[in-house]
């Protein structure tokens with residue numbers, strides 16, 4: 117603070133008077149008088165007169181009063197402190213202030229006090245004002261630092277965005293969010309266009325998703341933002357509603373005033389645009405803002421450009437890869453891809469000991485057809501043919517085109533060579549109906565050659581060459597047929613096809629019958645069971661033994677309808693015997709395929725259980741009169757599910773017997789675990805029982821074990837008295853064989869049963 121000087125504390129007023137004047141004693145407020153000689157302005161200063169001097173000497177004139185007291189003075193630049201000391205020492209109320217001889221004024225305790233108070237008031241005011249401005253400044257600094265922190269944060273996220281080198285989900289969202297914060301805008305959006313010029317990405321910030329949904333995507337194309345995209349320019353408007361291109365806001369859009377829109381472009385290619393509306397402080401966007409937005413848009417365009425390049429390279433690679441592996445005309449794999457798949461198929465088949473079929477297909481007379489309908493239509497025909505081939509194949513099979521009218525079909529995991537013939541047959545059949553090519557009705561056929569890995573060759577070239585020569589043979593034989601490379605396979609396939617064709621018709625044409633062979637109780641000589649044995653008397657093939665067609669029926673699945681028919685017929689027959697007073701069990705053979713059918717959603721029960729229950733229901737035969745014969749092989753496959761089925765059958769009351777016992781390699785422990793009633797000793801042991809001590813020992817062991825396990829034993833294939841005597845010795849319960857009876861036709865059974873009943877009664 118400045119030092120206080122005397123001149124700053126001068127009394128006001130000091131009344132100038134002449135020596136000879138008399139003070140106005142009666143005046144209520146006596147001032148301080150400065151007394152002069154001759155003139156109050158130019159005369160010599162004589163001294164000061166204070167009010168108390170006048171009050172003490174009421175009748176004195178000013179000259180007396182000045183003489184009465186020594187007049188002390190101070191200079192105007194003296195410090196107030198000095199004036200105060202003087203006044204205190206001399207007991208004075210006031211001092212004259214003289215600049216040399218000249219009177220400047222007077223200073224009193226009062227005037228000094230007032231000045232000090234005034235100064236203090238002033239200082240107080242000043243410090244208040246200062247405090248106020250300090251507060252404002254502090255607030256300003258606080259808001260700036262907040263703002264700086266936010267800007268720092270926004271620019272950091274922006275940098276993170278710009279670090280991206282590829283299109284990622286959060287790129288646009290983080291980007292627009294950071295930019296909007298950086299430029300302190302209320303609303304921001306990025307729109308990216310696809311190749312067709314449609315918005316492929318639209319991300320926004322500053323409005324709720326619900327509102328965005330209602331607004332829809334901000335109009336682009338014609339309005340303000342369209343200008344940005346079409347002309348590849350930026351727009352910065354203080355009031356966008358006044359711009360001639362403004363088409364107004366869509367309904368529900370929050371009203372906006374200032375706009376900054378920049379294109380996202382790179383080397384003339386516009387990827388989209390960014391726009392921001394309304395700055396938070398209400399000011400329009402600045403040139404700096406525009407520069408920042410443009411620089412962000414540029415970085416974004418680099419990322420988009422990079423992504424586009426990567427996509428183009430990917431596409432190019434894809435199409436190169438496609439061209440290298442697929443036939444351009446039909447879209448089928450070409451020779452290269454076929455080779456690849458072939459190698460995989462071979463290594464798999466080698467491990468799993470399966471076969472791979474190769475079909476070489478050549479269109480018959482394609483050249484003539486092509487010349488007739490023209491090459492374009494010829495191409496269309498090849499495409500249509502390829503599609504029909506595809507319809508005949510399963511997943512995992514491969515159809516390929518080698519060129520021209522030559523196609524290859526590869527069938528991996530072939531368990532039987534006949535399956536290859538089946539596919540070839542299916543393909544030939546698929547060409548029976550004509551093709552409609554450019555309003556031409558076109559008929560074509562294939563000649564197909566088949567070779568099989570590993571039988572005909574172990575490599576692709578060898579298999580193709582062999583299939584090719586088989587195809588020529590098929591052509592020679594009159595086209596529209598298939599041929600295997602090896603004659604033996606041809607024969608097998610032909611027999612197979614013939615058998616399948618006939619067997620399918622056999623049931624409808626009543627060629628299938630059941631014969632029945634009795635089982636005799638050795639102790640009583642009574643018939644206790646009749647085994648149903650299937651017979652096929654084919655009109656074309658003659659009598660086909662079950663051993664020839666049952667394996668085939670199993671493989672083709674025909675055993676399922678046949679098996680159901682056998683169950684139904686045998687149960688109905690046994691019911692007739694029961695009705696005739698001869699309650700004899702009937703034994704029915706089951707095939708493994710019947711056990712291992714897939715249970716579909718339509719079946720509440722396993723299909724085999726369905727077939728058994730249907731047969732029992734339809735016939736009314738008591739379940740105890742039905743015996744089901746299964747082999748050891750059936751027991752050993754899918755142990756759990758087989759056990760479940762057998763337990764249910766057992767609960768129903770049906771008997772279970774093990775056929776051909778002793779020929780399998782199964783563990784004997786299953787005999788305890790499964791609900792079995794009867795063991796049927798295979799006829800191969802019975803055959804030589806009288807000559808071979810080993811067979812005798814086996815039969816003996818089986819009967820002893822069966823007795824321990826409380827199972828009954830039937831010996832099959834008994835043909836002589838000697839065999840029967842041995843079996844009796846070995847305490848076998850029942851016997852079956854030509855010695856007693858060959859299998860009987862249905863009509864022969866009742867007379868046989870009656871006769872046997874009469875003989876044993």
Ligand SMILES: Nc1nc2c(ncn2[C@@H]2O[C@@H]3COP(=O)(O)O[C@H]4[C@@H](O)[C@H](n5cnc6c(=O)[nH]c(N)nc65)O[C@@H]4COP(=O)(O)O[C@H]3[C@H]2O)c(=O)[nH]1
Pocket residue numbers: 633648649650661662663666682705706707745775776799832833834835852853854855859
């Ligand atoms: N050498 C000789 N043979 C005798 C003698 N006694 C009976 N046989 C024959 O031995 C076979 C016994 O039937 P399997 O072991 O169940 O063997 C049956 C059975 O596994 C199967 N089979 C027969 N019918 C059916 C059927 O309806 N369904 C199923 N899944 N398989 C059946 O076909 C096999 C053969 O049946 P078949 O040819 O009828 O042959 C029958 C029968 O005629 C004999 O003293 N000496």
